Amino acid sequence: MSFTAKKSDLDKNCTVHGYPNKPIELIAxxxxxxRSDSNSEDLPGFAGAGLFDSYAIEDEIxxxxxxxxxxxxxxxxxxxxxxxxxxxxxxxxxxxxxxxP
Numbered sequence: 001m002s003f004t005a006k007k008s009d010l011d012k013n014c015t016v017h018g019y020p021n022k023p024i025e026l027i028a029x030x031x032x033x034x035r036s037d038s039n040s041e042d043l044p045g046f047a048g049a050g051l052f053d054s055y056a057i058e059d060e061i062x063x064x065x066x067x068x069x070x071x072x073x074x075x076x077x078x079x080x081x082x083x084x085x086x087x088x089x090x091x092x093x094x095x096x097x098x099x100x101p
Contacts, residue, residue: 005087
């Protein structure tokens with residue numbers, strides 16, 4: 001999902017620009033390993049700093065995604081609450097970097 005939120009007015013509605021549209025999701029019972037090769041150039045199949053991917057610890061199961069039951073899609077109030085929280089996280093990160101966006 002992509003959205004914008006005005007830093008000066010995070011308590012008002014955020015603007016959604018795009019919704020998720022992936023038809024398939026991967027389910028793994030034991031979790032995923034997330035890797036960025038910026039610190040793992042020695043791993044085969046990884047090339048170039050900044051690449052990011054996730055790998056299932058065990059075989060994953062593919063299944064069709066059903067967005068029609070997702071609360072963030074069907075409940076605009078829940079969506080706005082979540083987006084405002086993400087906006088606040090961005091605000092906190094920016095403050096940690098002395099105001100640099």
